[in-house]
Amino acid sequence: MTAAPTGPPFSVDDIPFSAHGSWFGISPVLAEKTRAEDLHLVSHQNGMHAVLRLVPLDAATGARAETRVEATPGLLSWTGTEGRVDLAYASPDTVRVHGTGLGFGISAAAHALTPFSGTYFYRDPVDGAYVFTSYETGRRYRITVLSGTVAEVSGSGDVGAGDRGLTVIGGVDGSWEVAVEELDSARAPFRSAVTFGEVREAARQSFAGLVEAVAPWRSATTPAAELAAYVVWSATVRPAGLVTRPAVLMSKHWMDKVWSWDHCFNALALAPGCPDLAWDQFSLPFDHQDESGALPDSVTHSEVLYNFVKPPIHGWAFGHLRRRLPEPLTPARLTEAYDRLTRWTDFWLTARRAPGAALPHYQHGNDSGWDNATTFDPGRVAITADLAAMLILQLDELALLAGELGFPDDARRRTETADAIQAALLDELWDGERFLSRPADGGAPTRSAGLLDLMPIVLGDRLPAEVRDQLAERIEAHLTEFGLATEHPGSPHYEPDGYWRGPIWAPATVLIEDGLRRAGHERLADEVSARFRALCESSGFAENFDALTGEGLRDRAYTWTASSYLLLARDHLRRAHTGTDTSVTTAV
Secondary structure (H helix, E strand, C coil), X not given: CCCCCCCCCECCCCCCECCCECCEEEEEXXXXXXXXXXXXXXXXXXXXXXXXXXXXXXXXXXXXXXXXXXXXXXXXXXXXXXXXXXXXXXXXXXXEEEEECEEEEEEECCCCCECCECEEEEECCCCCCEEEEECCCCEEEEEEEEECEEEEEECCCCCCCCCCEEEEECCCCCEEEEEEEEECCCCCCCCCCCCHHHHHHHHHHHHHHHHHHHCCCCCCCCCCHHHHHHHHHHCEECCECCECCCEECCCCCCCCCEECCHHHHXXXXXXXXXXXXXXXXXXXXXXXXXXXXXXCCEEECCEEECCCXXXXXHHHHHHHHHHXXXXXXXXXXXXXXXHHHHHHHHHHHHCCCCCCCCCCCECCHHHHCCCCCHHHCCCCCEECHHHHHHHHHHHHHHHHHHHHHCCHHHHHHHHHHHHHHHHHHHHHHECCCCECEEECCCCCCECCCEHHHHHHHHHHHHCCHHHHHHHHHXXXXXXXXXXXXXXXXXXXXXXXXXXXXXXXXXXXXXXXXXXXXXXXXXXXXXXXHHHHHHHHHHHCECCEECCCCCCEECCCXXXXXXXXXXXXXXXXXXXXXXXXXXXXXXXX
């Protein structure tokens, strides 16, 4: 069977093969720093768990066949000298696998089976299907043979350690096909009149529709747009467990959560073409807002964590979301956003301001999203300039919303609070050259060589001209060939793979690029955008990047990186058409 192209090719070593809505993907990456020789079905229900090992086999000998793995958004293929195996999603919980000339082994990834872990395997007497039940995911994985022959079955009904699985080979015509389903407890036997070719074409069309909605503006000058769209599309899961809405996970590798600031960048990228999905991304953490008004640190299928929070960038994000949506938000949604943002803002003004303090504090670097930034070296419980700046923007957005909704007193009060916090920010943390931080329980202010201390540029023209100009000059000193280093490369604390102590990150890039523009530093903003876009085009959509080499680091399929590329690329093209982007060197 000859397969038609279904979009940009990619390596499954970097990006899992998956589909919109699915809770599982096909990947050799089984956990952080754990990579298998063979591809596995990896589920993200109850955490990240490799469930099934998928192996192309020599049809004559049953030995592992040497194959080349190729992936495009609608089709995954193993190609060898004797034949090929193709896999495509028929629905979010079902894949179809078709082979010609090669056999195929489907086995439990876990060798051991205990009363509380591992995978049990049996043949269902109801329909003859083969079923794996996984303790780790709490789900079943049903294999229905649609054509071909089951050549071998091992470990059916066995307990304890051992191999469990089946081997499928071709029938008279040399081909075979199976359906693999992830399900809860039971469902009707698998039946389908749809051919594998039709499944493959439907998968291609599903992705093509998303690309056209999210990036209709793409061009030769934005060559990574389709792959960025795939990273976002394929990491989206349908509602299940504690995930109350369709959700874009940060990755279908090990970073398989929705953190309460990452989601904002996905919402903004989706807003112009997928407004309802964008609204869901913005709203999901607020569905778990606690009685204090705090958002959780993260949400995933089976856990919501409250031990940390994330920074209050949601006012900034909400304002941008409204401007990017194709239609105005309804009064009901505006009211809902106002109530939720009010509670989130008041959390920072009450629970995170010490008695008599004008400025709020973080309890740990994790609260800022910049977990181990050098700003927090003098003290983890810290008053920092970035937090005050983000809170000011959120108060400004609340004031605008209050005015629209008919609450003039609230609008005035929010504006006064924002102005008071900005006055305190400049009075307490500005030293005439840069912003400082200080321990929340007292102590001398300190400076760092970290980019976090320069984040108040997000205030744009709200800052005095001399302050924003100084910040822009210092931000430019962090700009390497590839983008903004989160720790100045000349700092003794700089680490090439130091998380927030050097590497380039997407959210910092987007926030600073936007702030520079509003601060009147368009040329520098253009350069920041251009270098980050070029970085993604050469190194993909990693969690972060080595600031001096551009190498992708950590999780290599990160959605907020892909979404940030889409945001910056779209805005770059819009400016290029008006001739206002100084990074443009060729006509668009």
